[in-house]
Amino acid sequence: MEHIKKYWYIAVSVAILLSIQVIVLLNSNDSSSQHDDWANESSFLVDEGNTFERNNEVPKEEQTIMIDIKGEVHMPGVYEVEDGSRLKDVVVLAGGFTEFADQNQVNLAQKVFDEMVIYIGKEGEGHLVTMSIGHINNNKQLNVNNATVEELDALPGIGPAKAEAIIQYRKEQGFFRSIEEIQEVPGIGEKLLENLRQYITIQ
Numbered sequence: 001m002e003h004i005k006k007y008w009y010i011a012v013s014v015a016i017l018l019s020i021q022v023i024v025l026l027n028s029n030d031s032s033s034q035h036d037d038w039a040n041e042s043s044f045l046v047d048e049g050n051t052f053e054r055n056n057e058v059p060k061e062e063q064t065i066m067i068d069i070k071g072e073v074h075m076p077g078v079y080e081v082e083d084g085s086r087l088k089d090v091v092v093l094a095g096g097f098t099e100f101a102d103q104n105q106v107n108l109a110q111k112v113f114d115e116m117v118i119y120i121g122k123e124g125e126g127h128l129v130t131m132s133i134g135h136i137n138n139n140k141q142l143n144v145n146n147a148t149v150e151e152l153d154a155l156p157g158i159g160p161a162k163a164e165a166i167i168q169y170r171k172e173q174g175f176f177r178s179i180e181e182i183q184e185v186p187g188i189g190e191k192l193l194e195n196l197r198q199y200i201t202i203q
Contacts, residue, residue, distance in 0.1 A: 067112050069094045071120035072101035085112055091120075119148045141201040144182065145175040157195055162187045176202045 063083040067090050070076045074095030081089055088108035097103055102123040112118070142151055144166060152163035162185070169185045176182055179202060183193055 065112070065114035065116075067114075067116050067118065069118040069120070071118075072098045072122055073120055074098060081112065083114075086110065087112055087118065090118065119150070141199060143203065144200050145170065145202050155196060155199055157192050158188075178202065 064080050065083050065085075066078055066080055068078045069090050073091060074097075076094060079090055079093045081093065086108065087106065087110045090112055091097065091106075091108065097120065100122045102121050106120060142155065144152065147166075149160070149163045149167055152158055152166055153160055158166075165185050165187055166182070170176070173184075179193070179197065179200065182188055182196070182200075183190060
């Protein structure tokens with residue numbers, strides 16, 4: 001009888017231990033499942049937030065500028081191009097260079113900007129500036145730091161020779177830093193400068 005009781009106690013103990021292990025295992029799986037659910041939910045929230053940000057990004061507006069190209073191109077005129085375009089893009093729109101264009105004097109990689117005036121000169125035309133920016137401000141004054149030979153030639157008292165001299169001086173010395181500095185150009189004295197003041201600017 002004692003022998004049977006001993007085996008019975010052992011069987012009960014084993015059953016209790018197995019029950020405890022099963023309960024621990026079930027609790028462990030449940031906790032892991034809850035953790036996975038939380039992780040999945042967090043991932044969803046993060047992804048949903050990123051999607052919201054992506055969907056609410058403000059698209060950048062493409063800005064365009066207007067360029068006036070003249071001279072030795074097949075179709076001179078005013079063209080609308082994207083901001084940041086290069087001179088080569090404008091030349092392409094204008095139908096390309098004519099057979100007379102002095103392409104060696106043109107920097108096709110230069111960026112263009114709004115209201116820019118581009119003049120493409122002929123080969124052997126007799127001046128160094130074949131691509132320039134000629135602006136006239138609101139006071140109808142010509143910017144001598146960017147003007148072409150043709151624009152300078154149109155000023156009172158400035159003929160082709162003095163226009164060439166201004167371009168040559170600008171090439172060698174850089175932009176004029178004051179109106180008075182124009183007197184450094186051969187052929188332009190104080191009297192001529194006084195007559196020009198109302199027509200020119202350096203800005």
